[in-house]
Amino acid sequence: MTDAILTVPTTTSPADNALPEGWLAVKSLDLEAQGVAHRPDGKVVFIDGALPFEVVSANIHRSKSSFEKGTLTQIHRESSQRVRPDCPHFGLSPQSCGGCKMQHLHIGAQVAVKQRVLEDNLWHIGKVKPGNMLRPIEGPTWGYRYRARLSVRFVRKKGEVLIGFHERKSHYVADIKECRVLVPHVSAMLLPLRALIASMDAIETLPQIELAVGDMGLGAAEVTAMVLRHMEPLSEADLNRLRQFAVAHPGVQWWLQSKGPDTVKRLDELPGHETGQLAYTLPQFGITMPFRPIDFTQVNPHINRVLVQKALALLQVEKTERVIDWFCGLGNFTLPLATQAREVLGVEGAESLVARSRENLTFNRSQAQAGIALAATEFVARNLFEMTPELLVGDGAADKWLVDPPREGAFSLVQALAALKQSPELRGALGAGWTPPKRIVYVSCNPATLARDAGVLVQEAGYCCAAAGVVNMFPHTAHVESIAVFELEA
Incomplete structure (x- = not known):
């Protein structure tokens, strides 16, 4: 991948001056994966969704004396590095999942962007x-995420539970049904988890699930630990619902968190369905690292x-x-x-x-x-x-x-x-x-x-x-x- 994808000229080129009014030539990406363009007078415009070497139109939603911010509305000349996002929940709308920001950019170009960010920081700072x-x-570009903090919210108006990451530029929970960067078996549990939380007495006081997956279990198969944050004591019926979920999903172990991190404790498991200890391995060195889900x-x-x-x-x-x-x-x-x-x-x-x-x-x-x-x-x-x-x-x-x-x-x-x-x-x-x-x-x-x-x-x-x-x-x-x-x- 050539470094030219990130070149930022110091002045506006004649070709940029010849663009139709309102069109913007994107020169680079910033740290938030926004395209960076310049008005004919030199004013910087940050454009969500635009890529280097594209000519675009944008809807400006914030304007200051030295910069503007907007969202891509139309591509007049597309970058050769633009790809179709693999995740159905990726997009530019406010309701889209905000977990990823670069799915529309070829993975090789993503790495080139990060390399240039590193070089620029080392030199300028x-x-x-x-x-x-x-x-x-x-390494792997999908299914790589073995840890995550999932927000949980019961939306009373819709009568449904949402579990996932926040929407773009919002504190609301995105309505996602799968996640391509999570470990596949965890992604497949998102909808069953929604159904589980929806069935619980404490449906409105369960704000978060923090999960950690081990790449091996000590004495067992792969372990998936889920730390459920609960704002009030759980009923025995809710505890049994958690136990039954673990039985239905082998390898899952529940941990409960009532307040701060020091309150995290493991939920007892049903006899015959015990899971192993959470751990990961460094096989090149013969090392196994047991850990707790909040470590x-x-x-x-x-x-x-x-x-x-x-x-x-x-x-x-x-x-x-x-x-x-x-x-x-x-x-x-x-x-x-x-x-x-x-x-x-x-x-x-x-x-x-x-x-x-x-x-x-x-x-x-x-x-x-x-x-x-x-x-x-x-x-x-x-x-x-x-x-x-x-x-x-x-x-x-x-x-x-x-x-x-x-x-x-x-x-x-x-x-x-x-x-x-x-x-x-x-x-x-x-x-x-x-x-x-x-x-x-x-x-x-x-x-x-x-x-x-x-x-x-x-x-x-x-x-x-x-x-x-x-x-x-x-x-x-x-x-x-x-x-x-x-x-x-x-």
Whole structure:
């Protein structure tokens, strides 16, 4: 896919001036997957549903002094990258499902858009240009979503229950009967779930179902956990309805949430219909990761396997090295690292996640495959948004770092690293033996905060950005995941 699909000229071309009045030549896509065009006077117009290289007309619904926003009404010249959306619920009407924004764009062009977003953010925010652009990490484009938070609503006027994602630019629940990005067996349960909720006494006080699918069950087949948020105690009749639904749909296990996340508990199962424990696997490393349905795990396990393998290959860990995994979560990178390093430290903000990481370490040590031994591994809780040079030195020197922060990024962490790198006196006062990591692999779910942190690493901490690339974790959405490699310059 050529990068030309995203070229944004700085001035309006003569051809644009020759267009009939009201027609707009689309030059690029923005982060919300809106087409970007310019009026003859240079005013920017964002057009929902339009693609690069198209000439379109739009219905303008918002106008400001510097920009306008509108919705595509007619295509006068169509892009070669426009495709027919696979999902019947995708569209531009307000009632359409808002879960995906790019289904009308060829999947290769979607990846090209995300690659350009990453490059632009790195340069414009961090003033960083990677030495090498990595080949995008891609996987299945449909049926990839193993986690989802489904909204539930009883529409009294219609006398029916809706379950799914929100409508486009709305808090209303879209009337969807299937979802092509969900795991197929979960998509097939959307209508049975609607019927289940419609039959319950608590029909009006059940706002949400959070679901998680394991790619294997410990001691059983594939497990689908559903966490039902209920605003009032459930009657025994409703609990029995949930149990019977699980019997009719093998592998389903119900969890109940009455208030916050700490109230989530498993519903007992009917004898003879027990399901296994929720888990996913990293078979390249002989690792199995048990998890609870509200624990953070990646939405796309297919991409996660490739991402973990790629990140460790880029980190180039040796058996003699100590590695720190910052924002380690359940140990998604930590435990695979423990199969390659001499020593690994996993650092996470929440004590509950640290406890789960330790459980996973113990489990994998007990289940270790022949020839696979886990290195000395420790997990600690640390507020990574309030890191200081003192705390950084306290965690000890490491040869390599793996950094996998949430959307907020790792600004405090890289600032502490930069302060130590810039001040030999500070390093000497805090710990004479501390040295900065030779290589850092940074996995990001937000290109803007990655670019900000990359700017600190390159401009202040003495690193170069050796490589970067996109990870298409969420096909058909505008969400951009990426990975970058930083090497300490001599």
